Amino acid sequence: MTSAMTNATLRYAHLKSRHCSAVLEISDHEAPLWRYWGPRLPEGALPDFSLRAARATPTFSLEEDVPLSLFPTFGVGWFGSSALLAHRQGQDFAQAMTGCEVIWQKQDHALRVRMADSVASLEVEIDLGLDPETDTLTVSTKLTNTGSGILDVQWLAAAVLPLPSQARQVRSYTGRHNSEFVMQETALGRGIWRRENRRGLTSHDAFPGAVTSAPAADAHSGLSYGAQLAWSGNHAQLIEWLEDGRYQWQLGEWLAPGEVRLGPGESLQTPEVLSTCSLAGLNGVAAGFHKAIRSRLNWPGAEMSPRPVGLNTWEGVYFDLKPTALFEMATAAADAGIERFVLDDGWFQGRRSDRAGLGDWWTDLSVFPEGLGPLAKHVNDLGMDFGLWVEPEMINPDSELFRAHPDWALQIADRPLLTARNQLVLDLTRPEVSAYLLNKIGALLDALPIAYLKWDHNRDLTTAGSLGRPAYRRQTQAAYALMDQIRQGWPKVEIEACAGGGGRIDAGVLQHTHRVWTSDCIDAVSRVAIQRGFLQFFPPEVMGAHVGASPAHSTGRSQSMNFRAAVALPGHFGVELDLRQLSFAESETLKGWITLYKALRDQLHHGQVWLGEGDDSLLWQAHGQAEDLLIFVYRLGPMTQKWPSNLRLPMVDEDKVYRVEEVRARPSLNAAAAKVFDDYRSEGVVLHGAWLAHQGLPLPSRKAETCQIYRVRTLDRLS
Numbered sequence: 001m002t003s004a005m006t007n008a009t010l011r012y013a014h015l016k017s018r019h020c021s022a023v024l025e026i027s028d029h030e031a032p033l034w035r036y037w038g039p040r041l042p043e044g045a046l047p048d049f050s051l052r053a054a055r056a057t058p059t060f061s062l063e064e065d066v067p068l069s070l071f072p073t074f075g076v077g078w079f080g081s082s083a084l085l086a087h088r089q090g091q092d093f094a095q096a097m098t099g100c101e102v103i104w105q106k107q108d109h110a111l112r113v114r115m116a117d118s119v120a121s122l123e124v125e126i127d128l129g130l131d132p133e134t135d136t137l138t139v140s141t142k143l144t145n146t147g148s149g150i151l152d153v154q155w156l157a158a159a160v161l162p163l164p165s166q167a168r169q170v171r172s173y174t175g176r177h178n179s180e181f182v183m184q185e186t187a188l189g190r191g192i193w194r195r196e197n198r199r200g201l202t203s204h205d206a207f208p209g210a211v212t213s214a215p216a217a218d219a220h221s222g223l224s225y226g227a228q229l230a231w232s233g234n235h236a237q238l239i240e241w242l243e244d245g246r247y248q249w250q251l252g253e254w255l256a257p258g259e260v261r262l263g264p265g266e267s268l269q270t271p272e273v274l275s276t277c278s279l280a281g282l283n284g285v286a287a288g289f290h291k292a293i294r295s296r297l298n299w300p301g302a303e304m305s306p307r308p309v310g311l312n313t314w315e316g317v318y319f320d321l322k323p324t325a326l327f328e329m330a331t332a333a334a335d336a337g338i339e340r341f342v343l344d345d346g347w348f349q350g351r352r353s354d355r356a357g358l359g360d361w362w363t364d365l366s367v368f369p370e371g372l373g374p375l376a377k378h379v380n381d382l383g384m385d386f387g388l389w390v391e392p393e394m395i396n397p398d399s400e401l402f403r404a405h406p407d408w409a410l411q412i413a414d415r416p417l418l419t420a421r422n423q424l425v426l427d428l429t430r431p432e433v434s435a436y437l438l439n440k441i442g443a444l445l446d447a448l449p450i451a452y453l454k455w456d457h458n459r460d461l462t463t464a465g466s467l468g469r470p471a472y473r474r475q476t477q478a479a480y481a482l483m484d485q486i487r488q489g490w491p492k493v494e495i496e497a498c499a500g501g502g503g504r505i506d507a508g509v510l511q512h513t514h515r516v517w518t519s520d521c522i523d524a525v526s527r528v529a530i531q532r533g534f535l536q537f538f539p540p541e542v543m544g545a546h547v548g549a550s551p552a553h554s555t556g557r558s559q560s561m562n563f564r565a566a567v568a569l570p571g572h573f574g575v576e577l578d579l580r581q582l583s584f585a586e587s588e589t590l591k592g593w594i595t596l597y598k599a600l601r602d603q604l605h606h607g608q609v610w611l612g613e614g615d616d617s618l619l620w621q622a623h624g625q626a627e628d629l630l631i632f633v634y635r636l637g638p639m640t641q642k643w644p645s646n647l648r649l650p651m652v653d654e655d656k657v658y659r660v661e662e663v664r665a666r667p668s669l670n671a672a673a674a675k676v677f678d679d680y681r682s683e684g685v686v687l688h689g690a691w692l693a694h695q696g697l698p699l700p701s702r703k704a705e706t707c708q709i710y711r712v713r714t715l716d717r718l719s
């Protein structure tokens with residue numbers, strides 16, 4: 001029975017991917033109604049009655065039922081949060097779409113909904129795409145002022161997503177400098193859950209995304225949804241309970257008062273929201289996000305090259321830069337197998353500490369009398385790439401640039417300039433400022449063989465005014481534009497996004513850069529949690545992960561070289577310490593890990609990631625495919641059980657037989673003390689997939705702050 005036979009006016013738009021469906025009910029005179037977003041529905045599964053046909057009018061209610069739409073707006077029957085808050089000098093404060101057309105751009109997978117409000121004189125275009133391979137639902141919104149006066153916009157949701165009543169739990173991420181991706185779980189009630197960020201960049205404390213799931217869902221199974229805003233500026237998201245038991249999830253830019261005032265014919269285009277749903281729990285959501293981010297990364301040469309092992313000078317020598325020492329560090333790095341040498345902060349004019357110099361982007365000849373050329377050549381001659389730290393968006397009041405152009409800092413007349421880390425933020429929205437930066441960084445890129453820029457941003461935005469108007473969103477757009485200009489001019493250069501570690505980690509910046517510095521905290525115990533939060537949204541190859549010194553500078557805790565290296569191994573691996581200070585034994589151990597990383601990076605950086613928890617506080621993660629997995633088993637605290645529980649591996653193929661081997665950077669002398677554990681280290685142990693999935697992998701007892709790595713491969717993969 002087709003819908004046309006029973007209900008001539010019922011029209012659906014059904015977006016489909018391999019595992020997901022999104023269904024809108026379309027009419028010509030209102031915004032499309034959300035009917036469904038969830039696991040893939042087969043052909044013929046859509047009911048032949050409209051949403052309103054199954055909703056009687058409750059007491060004390062409007063006769064005109066206004067259910068959740070793709071663009072619910074305030075004032076004409078919708079009582080929930082509005083996708084738009086706008087007015088025209090106090091008028092046109094209420095909006096409702098009066099016309100709607102749907103334009104398919106890719107049948108079944110991508111469409112544009114074009115709507116108009118003929119009363120408030122607005123046009124709204126919403127692009128939705130459901131990627132057949134990644135299951136990612138991508139949504140963005142464009143608002144155009146078709147009236148004659150100025151339209152003041154306070155909020156425009158980039159996406160309004162429907163969540164079913166089961167999605168009652170939200171995992172969101174908070175934190176601070178040195179402690180990013182602190183996960184918090186909140187039960188959704190009858191009200192609004194809301195997170196906002198007004199710091200002007202993505203922020204350490206409010207990640208612009210979340211994961212929601214049914215209470216019965218876990219890491220590996222159950223209905224789960226995720227969404228993240230691809231944007232590096234201010235943002236807001238809310239999840240609101242609706243009176244029909246569903247929730248709406250809105251994400252978008254947080255706009256400062258007066259920030260968006262659209263003149264006649266002008267438009268506001270939102271960033272994109274990436275969202276996904278899965279019946280495979282939190283790991284299913286992560287898999288969708290990883291595929292989506294991978295498909296959007298824009299690599300030099302179009303394809304990711306193996307992620308080189310880096311040496312970053314920061315925690316090794318901080319501002320104490322001396323050419324002789326740096327030459328020695330580079331030699332030691334090459335000897336250890338390192339492939340990229342990154343000269344961090346302190347190399348440019350007047351930068352002897354964090355009190356001066358930002359803005360003066362030329363080499364300080366009092367430190368490098370012959371410039372950086374000889375060091376870069378030495379690095380290249382040793383077979384390594386040369387990378388350089390910059391912080392283009394910043395200026396120290398104590399700099400030649402500020403003395404020449406004090407007006408170039410973001411500011412508000414008669415307000416004090418508030419410094420953080422002794423610095424102010426440059427107004428990139430002024431063309432002459434961006435041109436200055438392009439010129440200065442371009443001169444460095446022309447003069448030196450720079451393969452990599454570490455692009456930092458070490459403070460929040462305050463008094464972010466430009467010519468009297470809020471400049472937040474334009475500042476973010478200008479930073480993206482500057483990155484793009486650099487990439488166009490010097491297409492082989494890779495960029496790392498850093499903001500005091502993880503202050504600018506989002507899917508937006510990753511369209512302009514190639515990795516992020518996950519956290520300034522390199523303490524391996526802290527890093528386990530930070531990286532697990534990160535991996536919920538982003539793939540491991542863009543996760544900067546370094547082996548730092550012991551004790552860790554950020555926490556004072558000490559960990560073994562093996563543990564530090566094992567925690568960094570799955571990411572984009574690097575070293576951030578003074579190699580010259582290591583003992584012979586430590587340096588040999590580190591070399592072993594560098595060799596191991598090179599052998600495993602292909603599998604680590606192309607596969608799926610599963611995160612899990614074992615008994616007795618064990619944490620684990622698996623990388624690869626079901627037939628060939630690398631399992632990292634992290635024990636952070638001491639055991640409380642006498643024998644460890646087995647580790648069940650839910651992702652293996654239950655029809656296949658596997659061989660389990662322990663992977664080690666170097667053979668170690670300590671005995672495993674039981675036959676199976678010795679066998680893991682020699683010929684391997686054969687176990688059936690069904691056994692691994694349901695009974696689990698036997699594990700040896702281990703002390704706190706240790707990691708075991710196992711390779712679990714099907715026998716046919718071994719031959």
Ligand code: GLA
Nearest residue numbers: 314344345498499500501520
């Ligand atoms: C920030 C970064 C560090 C380092 C310093 C240099 O804190 O996160 O990695 O580059 O700046 O000043």
